[in-house]
Amino acid sequence: MSIKVVNLTKSYGKQRVLSNINFEIPAGQITGLLGPNGAGKSTLMKIITGYLIPNNGEAKINQISLANNKINAQKTIGYLPEQNPLYDEMYVREYLEFHRNIHQLPSKRIDEVIDITRLEKEAHKKIEQLSKGYKQRVGFAAAIIHEPKVLILDEPTSGFDPKQLVEIRNLIKEISKSTTVLISTHIMQEVEALCERVLIINKGELIADKMMNNFNSYKQQIIEVEFDYRVEKVALEILPNVDNVINTKGFVYEIYFSTEIDMRPKVFDLAHDIGLKIVSLNKVNQSLENYFLELIK
Numbered sequence: 001m002s003i004k005v006v007n008l009t010k011s012y013g014k015q016r017v018l019s020n021i022n023f024e025i026p027a028g029q030i031t032g033l034l035g036p037n038g039a040g041k042s043t044l045m046k047i048i049t050g051y052l053i054p055n056n057g058e059a060k061i062n063q064i065s066l067a068n069n070k071i072n073a074q075k076t077i078g079y080l081p082e083q084n085p086l087y088d089e090m091y092v093r094e095y096l097e098f099h100r101n102i103h104q105l106p107s108k109r110i111d112e113v114i115d116i117t118r119l120e121k122e123a124h125k126k127i128e129q130l131s132k133g134y135k136q137r138v139g140f141a142a143a144i145i146h147e148p149k150v151l152i153l154d155e156p157t158s159g160f161d162p163k164q165l166v167e168i169r170n171l172i173k174e175i176s177k178s179t180t181v182l183i184s185t186h187i188m189q190e191v192e193a194l195c196e197r198v199l200i201i202n203k204g205e206l207i208a209d210k211m212m213n214n215f216n217s218y219k220q221q222i223i224e225v226e227f228d229y230r231v232e233k234v235a236l237e238i239l240p241n242v243d244n245v246i247n248t249k250g251f252v253y254e255i256y257f258s259t260e261i262d263m264r265p266k267v268f269d270l271a272h273d274i275g276l277k278i279v280s281l282n283k284v285n286q287s288l289e290n291y292f293l294e295l296i297k
């Protein structure tokens with residue numbers, strides 16, 4: 001199922017927190033919503049899930065308007081809010097039973113979600129006895145119990161240790177095979193690890209909408225340089241952190257570096273040392289981090 005957001009604007013009192021947001025996420029895509037603290041990510045998600053009403057514009061889930069047909073749209077949405085609200089005094093199974101009843105699902109669905117979220121060993125415990133990671137799994141289990149076609153996850157991995165982080169990310173990847181997922185975060189590596197596409201929001205405005213294959217992996221950088229004359233590839237390969245050098249045309253070379261440090265000054269120095277002039281010098285592909293930081297500067 002798709003998510004469509006049209007001309008969405010939201011203010012809290014006099015503070016405008018979303019301005020004219022437009023995007024469409026096709027069925028089956030896993031998309032990151034990236035933005036600094038206070039950018040408006042949670043507000044946008046609350047509107048997409050029908051918990052908040054926008055001042056202008058609308059959100060649609062697979063063509064169903066949340067404004068006109070909220071209940072039907074919500075039946076197809078799973079939502080894990082940032083605070084992961086749980087009833088701590090309930091037992092895990094009891095809590096999931098509560099959600100199963102709301103959705104009027106067969107009882108075998110409880111064991112299925114316990115299995116998917118690897119909660120078997122903790123299912124007999126009270127929620128208050130669980131670690132943060134396992135509490136989050138309970139939140140996931142409740143969010144997916146009705147097999148939603150669209151899953152909205154608001155900062156689902158914040159505060160986890162590295163081992164739990166990997167487990168939760170794997171869980172999200174697994175779920176995303178059958179579900180359209182929108183996941184908010186301010187962690188770039190999260191988007192790199194999970195998403196096919198990234199929406200960047202800052203001060204309530206959508207400032208970028210990119211497919212992740214436009215970016216280098218976290219620690220890679222490609223510099224395109226044109227010299228005034230031919231140079232042997234081996235002469236460029238002596239630069240530090242070089243992975244590869246490709247002569248793309250004429251006197252133009254792409255140099256692949258395995259570092260986040262900006263290597264353009266080193267290329268300048270080398271050209272000077274070997275007596276070449278630089279005609280042009282560009283970073284071809286940026287890391288998501290550099291792109292993000294430049295955008296929100």
Ligand SMILES: Nc1ncnc2c1ncn2[C@@H]1O[C@H](COP(=O)(O)OP(=O)(O)OP(=O)(O)O)[C@@H](O)[C@H]1O
Binds near residue numbers: 036037040041043082
């Ligand atoms: N219920 C509310 N009433 C008034 N202002 C609010 C309310 N909820 C959020 N805001 C304000 O709206 C702005 C956007 O908040 P929002 O929680 O949507 O941002 P966010 O990108 O999710 O931030 P974070 O990454 O810190 O969770 C902030 O300035 C916040 O203080």
